[in-house]
Amino acid sequence: MVLLSSKQIDAIHDLLVARGVAYDALRMDLLDHLCCMVEHRMDSGDPFERALTESAKEFGPQGFEKTQEETLYLLTSKHRKMKTITSIFGIIASSLTLAGLLLKILHLPFAGILLILGIGGLIFTFLPMMLAVRLHESQGNQAVIINVLGVLCTLVFLVAITFKIMYWPYANLLLTVSLSALTLLFIPAIFLRSYKKAENKLMSVTYVLAVFTGVLLLYKVTTAEPSLSVSNGMLVMNQSIRSEVENSNAEREELMASMQEQSPRLNDLALATEELSAYSEHLRWHIIALSQEVSADDIKNIDLENVKWLSSIYQYQDRWMDDSSEFNVHELGEKMRNWKSKASALGVEDAQLDNWFPMDSVVVPHRPKMAWEKAHFSNGVLVAVVTNLDKISLTANQRFLQLATREQGRQQLAQVINPTSQASR
Amino acid sequence: MYSNELIKGTLRTIVLNLLADQGKMYGYEITQKVKELTDGKIVITEGALYPLLHKLEADGLLSTETVPMGKRVRKYYTLTQDGSASAREKVAEFFDFMKTMNTVLRGDHGLAFE
Incomplete structure (x- = not known):
């Protein structure tokens, strides 16, 4: 049995490289295989050169390349599927x-x-x-x-x-x-x-x-923050409502003090107004504190410049939408209803009261209709929520002043008509 | 010699079963052995055998052992445990297939045979 020399093996190796078999593991197999085929032919008397040419022919013209292609294709099939x-x-x-x-x-x-x-x-x-x-x-x-x-x-x-x-x-x-x-x-x-x-x-x-x-x-x-000018503008707007709230609070107290004779119903409304206004004020600072992640005790000392008035309050809303928290919007709603019932006792019509303090669902852009509490206190930015609260205080005070003046006028009129009667209406 | 399609579908079964019989073999030996066993009716081409051997090795059905032979290296293939199981499965499946084919081809609604 013929055994190929190193030189002959090198020649076969070169042939494989020349035919494009670059994948080492396969070339090792093919080299041995081709060597065996050549040796087999040489055993039957062929010279090396002819044995090699004939053996290579058995693979076909592109046989080596195709074998390599097929091998690589099968080896990568899982990866291709993945x-x-x-x-x-x-x-x-x-x-x-x-x-x-x-x-x-x-x-x-x-x-x-x-x-x-x-x-x-x-x-x-x-x-x-x-x-x-x-x-x-x-x-x-x-x-x-x-x-x-x-x-x-x-x-x-x-x-x-x-x-x-x-x-x-x-x-x-x-x-x-x-x-x-x-x-x-x-x-x-x-x-x-x-x-x-x-x-x-x-x-x-x-x-x-x-x-x-x-x-x-x-x-x-x-992460764009709202611009400073928008923020400042909103704050100034809120501040002007705030000063109105303070003015009307003072006026209410002044008026109550100046009235010599107070009707019990007007007195009730004054109490309800004070309660509503005070509660709204507490809730206001409560919301500011929570949304700025400052403790309630520190909040009144906070520099207003450092409050992020345009920050979204959505993520904190649970803490005042929830009945169990110290200050919450349901309680605020109760105080408003109480105010309405006292005003109603003074003869204000329900339609009028609903006009002053609308508590119906609110149409919000791009959302389904929202309950009054949700629309006003769980949506939007801090300054809007705070302004909503200030507006409630302001309405209660101003409407009280209006009703009290009317009541005062009635009393004076009654005194003119019937000076002996001391009863209020 | 049988048609390419027939050989293509059975090549894996032939190689696995042969290795289960003979223990370790190298590529050329496999082609010669198959030729010998089938009187030259089944000839496995190199272009089909080596891609299959490499794939089976990558799938963990075969392990290899290299033996230097002067300037060249001979690679012997052996079945792994998974490979033996797969060989048994393939052979069983093929016998079942033959049985089914038998029924189909000899059945009443099949083609006349023999």
Whole structure:
């Protein structure tokens, strides 16, 4: 039996390389296989050269390449399937997210549920699967770190965006975390790799700077605070209502003191007014304290300049919408109803009272009709809620003054008509 | 020689069963053995055998052992535990398949056979 020499084996090896067999593990098999075929032919008398040509012919013209292609195809089949499934999940989740966003922009129903499903799909199926695929493909620690960092940043960013869209708390914190991680970890990692590899170093610096600028702009846009002029304008508006409230409080007390003869019903209304006004004042500071996360004792000392008048109160609303809390809007509603009943005793008609203190459901833009409490005290920004409370105080006081003046006039008239009668009407 | 489609569908079964019978074998040996066993009726081409061997190895059904032979290296393939189980499964499945084919081809509504 013929055994090939090292030189002959080298010749066969060169042939395989020349025919494009680059995959080492396969080349090892094919080399031995071809050697066996050649030896077999040489045993029956063929010279080496002819034995090799004939053996190679058996593989067909592109036989070696095709064998390699087929091998690599079979070896990567699982990975390809995984990639396809990942893409399908990605497409479904992105479509849901896009549909949700579209509905949100058009103010149509089901926007929230679609957004949650879509972003949830991205977070829980697409991103982990994509990470698995990328890790399978990536070589070296650096690539692994970059992929893990990239996916983590995206994940936290998506969660933050969801919170932002749904008006859940801590959205800005999450946003800051994800964008900081992106800026401080991910971008430097990308930069180091591309700087090492890039032929044009300047290009990679430009690229990183552009991405960095983009991230900062994104941060600016998504966490934008309302402008100072809007905030100041709102505050000034509230302050003018406040001074009206204080004026009318003082006027009410003055009037009550100056009246020599008080009707018991007017007295009742005065008490109800005082109670309502005081309760509204307490609730006002209570809400400011909670929304600024300051303790109730400290709130009156807080510098008004430091209060974020335009901050959303949505995340704190439970603490005054709930009956069990010290100051709450239901109690406020009770005080208002009490005021109404006292005014009613003075002969004010119900329609008039509803006009002064409307407590019906409120139509809010882009939302279903809201109960009075909800619309006024769980929605919007701090300064609006506070102004709503001040307006209630102001209405109670001013209407009391109006009714008291009318009552006074009646008494005077009664005295003119019947000077001996001391009864009030 | 049988048609390519028939051989393609049974190649995995043939290779696994052969390895279960013979223990460890290298690629050329497998092609020769099959030729010998079937009187040349079944010829396994290299272009089909090696991709399959590599795939089975990647799936954990085969393990390999390399033996240097001068300037070249010979790679022996052996069944792993999973491979043995898969071999038994494949053979059982194929016998079942033959039985079914028998019924189909000889059945009343099938083609006339023999």
